Amino acid sequence: FYGKRLKIHSTIDPDHPNAAGTAIVLNYDLVNTEQVKTHIVIPGRAICITIPHYANKTLTILGIYAPNENMTVNREFWEQLTDAWLKLNLPVVDMILGDYNVVEEPADRSNNRSDNQAAVEALVNFKSLFRVKDRWRATYPTDRKYTYTHHGPNNTITKSRLDRIYVSEGLQQSCRHWKITDDFIDLTDHNMVSVVINTPGTPYHGRRRYTMNLASLENPKLISEFVKIGHEMAEDQARSSGRTRTQGYNPQMFLQEFNEK
Incomplete structure (x- = not known):
């Protein structure tokens, strides 16, 4: 099903083919993959x-998997990327996403540990080339959520927000629904970071209206429960007849409770 709709662009480390790899997957139904x-x-x-x-505009995405051997190698990775964009004819990036293996703030580690300052500065210098920012953090400035859990000696557990999405100022207004979820926890030891990018000018549709599966209407147990709840609401309405309406006791409140049930 998915194979017919997906185009995978990937790269592996020829010296460590089983240890380092990065991929960006595109949906044929959403993207003109020929261009x-x-x-x-x-x-x-x-x-x-x-x-x-x-x-006729384009979107440039950089997918990264930063080294985790040590902070010196991590710093050199960001310096190498900076040199590449300063010296080569590479496009201006709108979005950077992936596993950074370094955090910028102590709040992104459960033990509040600060990462190596040289590595952090190298990452910040690279980001500054495109003026991209961590928009999940901007959206949830006080939240503590993590994407990776490390199990250390003596049953110690530390968590980190290693996986992030940075977007440019021009793109940020089109981004919606920033999330960190464990939807693919059976496939990877990292949680997933996601965002929806709308076309500029697209109306905001909100969360849409919940609808029930029509097949459920043929379930006799479910129908019986609906009837029971409906009778309870009708009895509440009858008992309220003649009573003084209050903010917490009125027909609208009975209907809201009915819908919630």
Whole structure:
């Protein structure tokens, strides 16, 4: 089902093919995959693609998997990316996403530990080339959510928000529904970070209205429960006849309780 709709752009580290790899997956139904331009910036670690977006405009995404051997190697990774964009003819990035293996703030670690300052500064310097920011943190400035759990010695557990999505100022107004979820916890040891990008000018539709599966209307037990709840509401309405209406005791409140049930 999915294979017929997905186009995968990927890169692996030829020296460590089983340890480092990065991929960006596109849906044929949503993206014109014939016009995608791909740049392998660092094999296995950084892949940049430019896709058609709207009104002859494009969207450039950088997918990264930063090294986790140590903070020196992590710092060198960001410095290498900075050099690549300063020296090569690479497109301006609208979005950076992936596993950074470093956090910018102590709040993004459950033990409030600060990461190596040199590595953090190297990441910040690279981000500044595109003026991208951590929009999940901007949306939830005080939340403590994490994407990776480390099990250490003596049954110690620490959590970190290693996986993040940075977007540019021009793109941020089109982003909605920032989430961190464990939807794919059976496939990976990281939680998923996601965001919906709308075409600029698209009306906001909200969460939409809940509807029930029509097949449920043929379930006799469910129908019996509906009838029971309806009778209870009707009895409440009858008992309220002649009583003084209050904010917490009125026909509208009975109907709201009925809908919630």
